[in-house]
Amino acid sequence: xxxxxxxxxxxxxxxxxxxxxxxxxxxxxxxxxxxxxxxxxxxxxxxxxxxxxxxxxxxxxxxxxxxxxxxxxxxxxxxxxxxxxxxxxxxxxxxxxxxxxxxxxxxxxxxxxxxxxxxxxxxxxxxxxxxxxxxxxxxxxxxxxxxxxxxxxxxxxxxxxxxxxxxxxxxxxxxxxxxxxxxxxxxxxxxxxxxxxxxxxxxxxxxxxxxxxxxxxxxxxxxxxxxxxxxxxxxxxxxxxxxxxxxxxxxxxxxxxxxxxxxxxxxxxxxxxxxxxxxxxxxxxxxxxxxxxxxxxxxxxxxxxxxxxxxxxxxxxxxxxxxxxxxxxxxxxxxxxxxxxxxxxxxxxxxxxxxxxxxxxxxxxxxxxx
Numbered sequence: 001x002x003x004x005x006x007x008x009x010x011x012x013x014x015x016x017x018x019x020x021x022x023x024x025x026x027x028x029x030x031x032x033x034x035x036x037x038x039x040x041x042x043x044x045x046x047x048x049x050x051x052x053x054x055x056x057x058x059x060x061x062x063x064x065x066x067x068x069x070x071x072x073x074x075x076x077x078x079x080x081x082x083x084x085x086x087x088x089x090x091x092x093x094x095x096x097x098x099x100x101x102x103x104x105x106x107x108x109x110x111x112x113x114x115x116x117x118x119x120x121x122x123x124x125x126x127x128x129x130x131x132x133x134x135x136x137x138x139x140x141x142x143x144x145x146x147x148x149x150x151x152x153x154x155x156x157x158x159x160x161x162x163x164x165x166x167x168x169x170x171x172x173x174x175x176x177x178x179x180x181x182x183x184x185x186x187x188x189x190x191x192x193x194x195x196x197x198x199x200x201x202x203x204x205x206x207x208x209x210x211x212x213x214x215x216x217x218x219x220x221x222x223x224x225x226x227x228x229x230x231x232x233x234x235x236x237x238x239x240x241x242x243x244x245x246x247x248x249x250x251x252x253x254x255x256x257x258x259x260x261x262x263x264x265x266x267x268x269x270x271x272x273x274x275x276x277x278x279x280x281x282x283x284x285x286x287x288x289x290x291x292x293x294x295x296x297x298x299x300x301x302x303x304x305x306x307x308x309x310x311x312x313x314x315x316x317x318x319x320x321x322x323x324x325x326x327x328x329x330x331x332x333x334x335x336x337x338x339x340x341x342x343x344x345x346x347x348x349x350x351x352x353x354x355x356x357x358x359x360x361x362x363x364x365x366x367x368x369x370x
Contacts, residue, residue, distance in 0.1 A: 009086035030354035068095035168350035177289025189262035194227030271313035286344035291336035307340025
């Protein structure tokens with residue numbers, strides 16, 4: 001199958017470190033490995049630096065839907081146009097219709113809802129109407145979680161043409177599991193660039209409470225961005241600045257290498273009545289063999305399974321208790337970490353995601369010409 005893989009969001013550089021960039025590269029690589037032909041399209045001009053990740057297929061820069069149509073003249077017409085939904089963009093849909101090919105829309109978030117909540121100035125007057133159009137006109141919508149699939153289905157007025165394909169990981173980045181050592185000091189790890197909806201600001205006070213109880217713990221934040229400075233301020237307020245390390249943005253290979261230092265991974269998402277995430281950070285931590293303490297909402301229970309501990313969101317005491325229990329019981333910590341690794345590497349890989357996508361395309365009659 002020939003796939004035009006489109007991302008028109010200028011904030012998602014295909015050589016970047018954010019989760020969206022990792023997703024684009026990981027899925028494309030798995031499709032190529034599976035024997036499919038992938039042609040990438042991006043609005044973010046790559047700025048390669050030493051050791052920067054590379055998109056694993058030919059890449060074109062989008063300036064309009066015509067960019068995609070012109071590429072078809074030189075590379076051949078695709079079997080499907082597959083676009084990662086970007087706020088305010090419809091390049092993939094327009095190109096697919098003009099090329100007479102099915103349009104598959106990947107939805108990672110309800111972007112209008114998300115932007116209105118966190119970045120209201122970024123929402124244009126026609127963005128909500130365009131989102132409805134994309135959801136309804138796509139031949140197939142691929143959502144990363146079941147709550148998100150239901151949201152899209154409600155807009156479409158039917159479950160038909162909607163499927164869930166979860167995020168994945170690259171097993172090659174995790175050749176050995178984390179040590180899970182808690183002596184002489186245990187390392188709690190938060191993976192990713194801290195955002196307001198990640199709940200990472202809870203962690204410095206959690207470390208402070210654990211240390212007051214005599215637990216020798218430190219907090220490793222593998223990420224950066226604006227939220228990193230907020231984490232440093234929170235650590236100063238809590239009196240635990242000496243026990244916080246923020247790495248800044250790291251390429252996936254270096255981030256994975258740091259994960260093996262940790263004892264426990266923590267993803268303390270706050271309560272959200274519409275928890276639509278499929279957290280890449282949780283899957284990556286599981287792949288590294290880390291027991292994950294996270295909150296019980298959305299698809300998190302289905303992802304973590306027996307590879308972690310779920311607590312009620314917003315309950316700091318429950319979060320601390322879950323961490324303490326794992327620190328006190330080394331055999332249980334190692335057993336859960338091993339189960340987490342097995343679960344991630346058997347169910348949540350980019351190869352598995354690519355296979356699910358290809359099956360959905362074939363099962364729903366989209367791209368049968370492939």
